[in-house]
Amino acid sequence: MNMWTNPWPPLEILSDEDVEAIDATALRILEEVGHRVTYPRTLALLRDAGLAIDGDTVRFDRDFIREAVARAPSRFEMRARNPEKGFVIGDNHMVNSPTGGAPFVSDLDGGRRPGNVEDYIKLIQVAHVSPQIHCIDSGIVETMDLPVASKHLDMDYLAMRYSDKPLMTVGATYETSRDAVEMAAILFGGAQAIEQTPGVIGIVNPASPLVWDDRMLGSVHALAAANQALIVTPFLMAGTTAPVTLAGALAQWCAENLAGIAIIQTIRPGCPVVFGGYLTATDMALGQPTLGSPEWSMSILAGAQLARHYRLPFRGAGGWSSAKTVDAQAGYETVMGTWPALLSGTHFMLHAAGALESTMIISAEKMVMDLEVLRMFEWMLDPGLPVNDDTLAYDAIAKTGPGRTYLRASHTRTHHRSALYRSELASLEDVNLWRQQGSKDAQIRANERYKRMLAAYEDPGLDGAIDAELQEFIARRKEQLAKAR
Amino acid sequence: MNMWTNPWPPLEILSDEDVEAIDATALRILEEVGHRVTYPRTLALLRDAGLAIDGDTVRFDRDFIREAVARAPSRFEMRARNPEKGFVIGDNHMVNSPTGGAPFVSDLDGGRRPGNVEDYIKLIQVAHVSPQIHCIDSGIVETMDLPVASKHLDMDYLAMRYSDKPLMTVGATYETSRDAVEMAAILFGGAQAIEQTPGVIGIVNPASPLVWDDRMLGSVHALAAANQALIVTPFLMAGTTAPVTLAGALAQWCAENLAGIAIIQTIRPGCPVVFGGYLTATDMALGQPTLGSPEWSMSILAGAQLARHYRLPFRGAGGWSSAKTVDAQAGYETVMGTWPALLSGTHFMLHAAGALESTMIISAEKMVMDLEVLRMFEWMLDPGLPVNDDTLAYDAIAKTGPGRTYLRASHTRTHHRSALYRSELASLEDVNLWRQQGSKDAQIRANERYKRMLAAYEDPGLDGAIDAELQEFIARRKEQLAKAR
Numbered sequence: 001m002n003m004w005t006n007p008w009p010p011l012e013i014l015s016d017e018d019v020e021a022i023d024a025t026a027l028r029i030l031e032e033v034g035h036r037v038t039y040p041r042t043l044a045l046l047r048d049a050g051l052a053i054d055g056d057t058v059r060f061d062r063d064f065i066r067e068a069v070a071r072a073p074s075r076f077e078m079r080a081r082n083p084e085k086g087f088v089i090g091d092n093h094m095v096n097s098p099t100g101g102a103p104f105v106s107d108l109d110g111g112r113r114p115g116n117v118e119d120y121i122k123l124i125q126v127a128h129v130s131p132q133i134h135c136i137d138s139g140i141v142e143t144m145d146l147p148v149a150s151k152h153l154d155m156d157y158l159a160m161r162y163s164d165k166p167l168m169t170v171g172a173t174y175e176t177s178r179d180a181v182e183m184a185a186i187l188f189g190g191a192q193a194i195e196q197t198p199g200v201i202g203i204v205n206p207a208s209p210l211v212w213d214d215r216m217l218g219s220v221h222a223l224a225a226a227n228q229a230l231i232v233t234p235f236l237m238a239g240t241t242a243p244v245t246l247a248g249a250l251a252q253w254c255a256e257n258l259a260g261i262a263i264i265q266t267i268r269p270g271c272p273v274v275f276g277g278y279l280t281a282t283d284m285a286l287g288q289p290t291l292g293s294p295e296w297s298m299s300i301l302a303g304a305q306l307a308r309h310y311r312l313p314f315r316g317a318g319g320w321s322s323a324k325t326v327d328a329q330a331g332y333e334t335v336m337g338t339w340p341a342l343l344s345g346t347h348f349m350l351h352a353a354g355a356l357e358s359t360m361i362i363s364a365e366k367m368v369m370d371l372e373v374l375r376m377f378e379w380m381l382d383p384g385l386p387v388n389d390d391t392l393a394y395d396a397i398a399k400t401g402p403g404r405t406y407l408r409a410s411h412t413r414t415h416h417r418s419a420l421y422r423s424e425l426a427s428l429e430d431v432n433l434w435r436q437q438g439s440k441d442a443q444i445r446a447n448e449r450y451k452r453m454l455a456a457y458e459d460p461g462l463d464g465a466i467d468a469e470l471q472e473f474i475a476r477r478k479e480q481l482a483k484a485r
Numbered sequence: 486m487n488m489w490t491n492p493w494p495p496l497e498i499l500s501d502e503d504v505e506a507i508d509a510t511a512l513r514i515l516e517e518v519g520h521r522v523t524y525p526r527t528l529a530l531l532r533d534a535g536l537a538i539d540g541d542t543v544r545f546d547r548d549f550i551r552e553a554v555a556r557a558p559s560r561f562e563m564r565a566r567n568p569e570k571g572f573v574i575g576d577n578h579m580v581n582s583p584t585g586g587a588p589f590v591s592d593l594d595g596g597r598r599p600g601n602v603e604d605y606i607k608l609i610q611v612a613h614v615s616p617q618i619h620c621i622d623s624g625i626v627e628t629m630d631l632p633v634a635s636k637h638l639d640m641d642y643l644a645m646r647y648s649d650k651p652l653m654t655v656g657a658t659y660e661t662s663r664d665a666v667e668m669a670a671i672l673f674g675g676a677q678a679i680e681q682t683p684g685v686i687g688i689v690n691p692a693s694p695l696v697w698d699d700r701m702l703g704s705v706h707a708l709a710a711a712n713q714a715l716i717v718t719p720f721l722m723a724g725t726t727a728p729v730t731l732a733g734a735l736a737q738w739c740a741e742n743l744a745g746i747a748i749i750q751t752i753r754p755g756c757p758v759v760f761g762g763y764l765t766a767t768d769m770a771l772g773q774p775t776l777g778s779p780e781w782s783m784s785i786l787a788g789a790q791l792a793r794h795y796r797l798p799f800r801g802a803g804g805w806s807s808a809k810t811v812d813a814q815a816g817y818e819t820v821m822g823t824w825p826a827l828l829s830g831t832h833f834m835l836h837a838a839g840a841l842e843s844t845m846i847i848s849a850e851k852m853v854m855d856l857e858v859l860r861m862f863e864w865m866l867d868p869g870l871p872v873n874d875d876t877l878a879y880d881a882i883a884k885t886g887p888g889r890t891y892l893r894a895s896h897t898r899t900h901h902r903s904a905l906y907r908s909e910l911a912s913l914e915d916v917n918l919w920r921q922q923g924s925k926d927a928q929i930r931a932n933e934r935y936k937r938m939l940a941a942y943e944d945p946g947l948d949g950a951i952d953a954e955l956q957e958f959i960a961r962r963k964e965q966l967a968k969a970r
């Protein structure tokens with residue numbers, strides 16, 4: 001299994017009374033305000049389940065919600081085609097996924113440009129070679145140069161082809177998610193195999209506030225019917241799609257998650273789900289989201305605490321920023337968000353690397369910077385700070401004695417490689433050497449490292465028969481899609 | 486009183502057994518290895534206290550250490566000449582001080598240059614106008630253009646003159662610290678006043694490993710005799726001045742603190758002290774310290790935990806970096822260190838703003854960036870995440886309803902100013918607007934803000950009679966120092 005283990009107790013910023021009050025407000029929203037549900041299949045399902053439905057407004061009573069949510073597992077496993085790279089979502093584990101969904105891509109060489117297949121493949125390859133990335137996002141960047149109707153097939157395929165890590169699918173409608181399920185079944189040896197242990201994770205978003213629409217519910221039905229993993233992800237901007245006060249936004253966050261999870265558990269009891277979301281502020285003058293802001297830091301801590309209240313795994317996010325370039329803002333906003341991911345006990349960290357411009361772009365240099373940040377956390381989690389006779393080093397201290405240096409101590413020679421962190425990005429040399437070497441700032445250094453990482457990519461290969469079957473499936477589906485137009 | 490209150494429980498990364506093992510090793514170092522103590526006055530004092538002394542090697546027995554350390558208060562107050570700006574060091578409070586001791590200063594306009602009086606005054610002024618800075622460091626930058634023998638008088642005076650916040654003195658010998666005490670007595674109405682509540686804080690460093698030298702012990706004696714506050718600050722680089730393994734470095738950190746604090750408590754029982762230090766790694770290839778590294782993050786969490794074991798306030802550090810410019814590295818390293826300051830329950834955060842190049846320079850733009858980071862934390866601590874009927878916003882949620890926006894809700898209009906954080910530095914606008922406005926990265930924006938902060942400085946004034954007395958004292962001391970040469 002390939003994931004982090006997080007030994008830190010969660011930082012809880014809500015009191016028990018706060019949690020109760022937010023939960024009570026969420027249940028009241030579910031019961032009294034309800035949700036708009038615009039997918040007939042879901043409406044029929046919920047009507048059959050005995051819920052009060054008025055037009056397309058569904059009011060969820062609390063017993064229904066509680067019983068449905070209680071069916072969701074608190075942990076589950078994900079498949080990888082390299083069995084060593086599967087992971088657990090839940091317990092005290094954490095997995096990282098790169099940023100997803102950006103329409104633009106950027107690097108110092110080519111500037112900012114629409115997402116395209118060439119960069120898509122490079123970014124998948126870098127995610128594949130990065131030990132700190134556990135999950136591949138088949139929406140790592142948009143592919144504007146592919147036909148809209150069928151690009152989900154190509155993107156899922158390329159992610160399957162160029163990496164052997166677990167896969168998040170880009171599918172977000174009934175048809176596209178259904179295609180992802182079928183391709184995962186081909187990749188992993190059949191529908192039964194992935195029904196047992198999911199082969200694909202999907203992200204499903206309500207249209208906040210309080211709407212579950214037909215496109216997204218299609219995706220929910222396709223994935224849940226096949227027992228694939230779903231991450232429910234309200235996109236909440238306090239002041240726009242949620243109340244401007246965080247407590248109210250959290251209540252809505254819970255309501256939307258509970259509605260989504262209850263629907264999933266009604267379709268398929270026991271289906272693996274993740275309580276997820278994204279709650280940040282709106283800059284009221286600009287109408288823009290503020291990523292890496294303190295609202296985000298607080299909401300991720302509180303959101304994870306609420307997910308624990310419901311005994312559900314939690315999806316957060318981390319390394320993102322509103323900055324336009326890989327500058328100091330990109331650095332500080334990223335780590336403002338990454339610490340809370342660890343401190344909250346986040347199980348699945350989406351947007352863990354690469355996001356700039358509030359996820360409008362994935363930047364090659366930002367990806368490298370974020371991977372360096374993740375490496376630092378990885379080092380803190382393991383080895384952590386081991387205390388034993390060897391590390392306490394009494395003999396070395398006694399032998400070195402007052403006023404002398406440890407530089408040449410045999411204890412130092414024995415331990416320095418394992419004891420100290422080694423950065424792959426930071427400038428640690430003195431200013432004179434730095435100037436001699438071209439006064440390269442972190443963005444330039446990251447660009448150089450990005451190329452080294454790409455060069456280090458080794459193709460994990462793909463079984464020829466499986467590859468042929470996938471290609472055949474894709475060709476058939478493209479033909480159907482062309483006819484359907 | 487002017488300080489932060491930190492509501493978060495500390496993140497403890499050491500087990501109780503780890504703490505016991507580190508403490509036991511520290512005591513063994515104190516008893517069996519001992520310290521070199523090269524100041525006759527301290528040696529005499531310790532001999533009188535019954536310690537075993539062999540040449541200049543002092544072996545501290547554990548009962549002596551424990552009894553002496555138990556005399557130190559676990560909290561104390563500091564004076565400010567503006568009574569509203571005094572603060573508490575201890576309990577769950579936190580105060581921030583800018584970086585200190587940098588020989589160079591830098592800004593985008595003038596580049597990197599030796600510290601000088603003109604920049605010194607500007608930096609004191611910016612620290613004064615920054616609500617996130619609670620303590621003024623009279624060593625905020627070196628003043629290379631002042632005579633070495635007497636510049637401590639000018640620096641302490643300028644810090645007293647241009648700010649009315651509590652003061653950290655640059656004094657670091659018997660004479661210079663004695664001068665600081667006398668000037669503080671003039672500023673605060675006499676020796677008795679500052680004896681009751683300290684008027685000045687001094688930093689005292691052992692020459693690690695395990696040496697307390699005559700210069701620094703002179704400062705210890707001058708400050709402790711007058712009951713002024715002392716922060717004991719070993720400068721530990723794992724692999725150079727401390728064992729390469731963090732556990733051993735922590736044991737040495739404790740030993741050096743306990744020796745220093747025991748000396749202080751022997752000079753003056755009950756004297757306010759802070760368990761402090763600086764433990765980071767050495768880049769073994771370059772021989773450079775690595776600031777903002779994960780070793781630093783871990784050591785600050787562990788160091789604060791050890792200080793709690795001894796029931797002493799803890800001095801950490803935060804916003805620093807090994808970067809050479811205000812780039813992404815400066816951003817991410819800074820926040821890698823600032824979170825642990827908050828999470829560890831650090832009481833006094835030195836180097837909270839301005840440090841680049843591993844504290845070789847104070848950068849105007851870095852200072853502004855760090856102040857923005859501190860503002861973000863301040864917002865998280867207060868108001869935090871209040872949960873009540875008003876913030877839960879049920880009525881706003883019900884009234885807005887599914888699929889509509891909160892942008893025009895009356896709840897949003899009522900609360901958005903208080904509910905949301907407003908950045909003074911970040912680029913939040915979209916990329917087109919950002920380009921129209923000159924594609925300014927965070928460093929350029931920080932430069933602009935630095936100038937606005939300077940322009941906003943308002944002179945707090947200084948009582949004419951006190952000013953005259955300080956000037957007279959300084960003139961007399963300069964005359965004496967000139968004669969002594």
